[in-house]
Amino acid sequence: MxxxxxxxxxxxxxxxxxxxxxxxxxxxxxxxxxxxxxxxxxxxxxxxxxxxxxxxxxxxxxxxxxxxxxxxxxxxxxxxxxxxxxxxxxxxxxxxxxxxxxxxxxxxxxxxxxxxxxxxxxxxxxxxxxxxxxxxxxxxxxxxxRVWPSLLTPYHLTQTTLTPAQQHFVTQVLAQCSGTHILLAARGRGKSYALAELLYQGQQQGLRCVCTASSPHNLSTLTEHYQAVAQSPAPFVAPDALLQAEQHYDVLVVDEAASLPLPMLEAMLEKAQCLVFSSTDYGYEGSGRGFGIRFRQQLKAAKRPCQEHHLTSPLRWGENDPLEHWLDQLLFQEYQAGPLLEQQPSYVTGAQWQQLPQLLDQAFALLVNAHYQTTPENKRWLVDDPSVITFCHYQDDRLVGVALVSVEGELPDDLAEQVMQGKRRPRGHLLPQSLLAHEGIAEAGQYRYWRISRIAIAADYQRQGLGSQLLKRIAQQAKAQGVDFVCTSFAATTEVVQFWQHNQFTAVRLGTAQDQASGSYSLMMLKGLNDHSKALTQQWSQYFAEDWLSTLALRLRDLSEPLVIAISHTLAMGENPHMAQLRAKDVSDLTLFCHQHRPYDSIRAPLLRLVLSGLAKQSFSPAHADALLLLGCGLNQVSEKDAHQLGFSGKKAFYQHLKSVIASTLSQLK
Incomplete structure (x- = not known):
């Protein structure tokens, strides 16, 4: 240095x-x-x-x-x-x-x-x-x-040795050479150099090392450092190729992990003994702080402990750099639940923000922490889009909750018709356009919607019902202004679906493709605010329910079992759809499988009808392991090949338990 x-x-x-x-x-x-x-x-x-x-x-x-x-x-x-x-x-x-x-x-x-x-x-x-x-x-x-300099003397970083913080990180990872590590650092902290050294030193120790990223362009600093010390190209493999290959590594480095879909990151957990997921702590690259929170939750749910590392001292520029400090204050402030010096409006829009700069910074910081896809542009959007209303929730003179609402709908009939025909896709109006273009609901464009696009509660105030209080206040305000529906569209996970269902929202559409960033399907839910819109909510939900079970069997087999159950619980299916009706012969076939020697492959269709019947009757619980096993087998998501992963000693134990679960389910039908 x-x-x-x-x-x-x-x-x-x-x-x-x-x-x-x-x-x-x-x-x-x-x-x-x-x-x-x-x-x-x-x-x-x-x-x-x-x-x-x-x-x-x-x-x-x-x-x-x-x-x-x-x-x-x-x-x-x-x-x-x-x-x-x-x-x-x-x-x-x-x-x-x-x-x-x-x-x-x-x-x-x-x-x-x-x-x-x-x-x-x-x-x-x-x-x-x-x-x-x-x-x-x-x-x-x-x-x-305004004063231009007369001369430039740019600093050229000639780093030939690791800083103590970088060395500590590399030593810790290689000493363990196992488990999952997350490296978070603001930009310019030498993260790429440390990762290059980690790869080089690992290979010097005889370890099989590889790095990946969403784009080779984003790895240029890392690959340059590696080339300099190793005198050979960095061991880079594109994410798709990495997952498709059978190769297993000792060390896998995933740089700017926040830019990759979470399911892809989860799949990478099986590709190496030691994994290092690196992300920018904050800044443009996907708001790594929010990424760290979400990914840690995923690892915890998968019972994968992880170790977090930080690099704090800048190397590309000096300590207390005025430009970095100014940009942090403008766009990347950390959320601090301190007392607000300004007034505390219930909601804010447009020009009002000019008088509330402190509140704006705190509201945006909350969103950055809660939604890892939040970018600097979102701060401008919530101020400059006249259709966006920001609702605020305070406690002890502190901003602890925020929700962004987009005003949508009231499309002219001719435009709505063109949207439904697929000829037009005007900017905004996500929910009515989707109901028109994808669900064919001709009248959807004429109503007024308030779509809740983001909602965030400060970490120390979560699980106290504040999010539900905020939704209730939004619905009251919307109803007072003659709005027909409050609605939402979000990356569907079991917990989030249950939150919206708890607040009386009803599912009306599930997207057909997974979101690139979250890897989840988008679920749209509505809540009618007057008698007419409540009736429409039930009607539109019925349309969705009628197709839900067949769609599930045809193309949604990658939905998790708990999520399938959670979505089913939001739907009122009425009488069992035809494909979910269990026949007397189905019961006989399943009984022969459970108590005699009927082959598993010969009862797959009756098992599917048993599962769909249970979903239609909402008799499954996402918290019940046996229900998840039955659902997974019925939808062909799990099989005897997953026996060890599911905790069974082998194929025989897997089928013995499945038979007991099916027999128990059949006995409850009598």
């Missing part, structure tokens, strides 16, 4: 013409190695400068890079993702230029349209978050100045 003190990163805000600003920037870049221009508009780059030019669509590939100077053109509109990504790539002593141009606040923001639902346009809406950003940019603690 270099012993020289690290110079501060320099930050300039530019109000001149773009041409003037680019000329000054290009001059400063002469003699440098890595400079970057990010803009919607291409520019003529002067010769003899190491200036790379990209548009905003290429930002994803910058996560693993480092630069000495960056020109971010925000003159067309505010792009928080670009700012948060690029700030993390800038070396100590480097230069970040935010180019705004003249009259930035008064000009139309071309980025605003991404946050607005139909029929709103950026010409019709004032960006209140843009004003908040402007104030933060000019606050006393802001690192940005």
């Amino acid at each position: 270099s012993a020289h003190p690290m110079p501060a990163r320099q930050c300039v805000v530019s109000y001149s013409t773009r041409e003037e600003a680019l000329e000054r920037f290009s001059t400063l870049c002469q003699g440098l190695d890595d400079c970057l221009l990010v803009s919607h508009i291409s520019a003529d780059i002067p010769p003899n400068t190491a200036l790379q030019q990209i548009n905003f669509k290429a930002l994803q590939h910058q996560l693993g890079n480092t630069y000495e100077a960056i020109f971010l053109d925000l003159s067309g509109g505010l792009h928080l993702t670009a700012l948060s990504i690029l700030a993390g790539t800038l070396r100590g002593g480097g230069l970040l230029v935010l180019h705004l141009g003249a009259d930035w606040l008064a000009r139309e923001d071309c980025e605003l349209a991404r946050f607005l639902p139909w029929p709103l346009t950026s010409e019709q809406v004032t960006s209140h978050y843009k004003t908040l950003f402007w104030h933060a940019l000019h606050a006393p603690e802001s690192p940005f100045t």
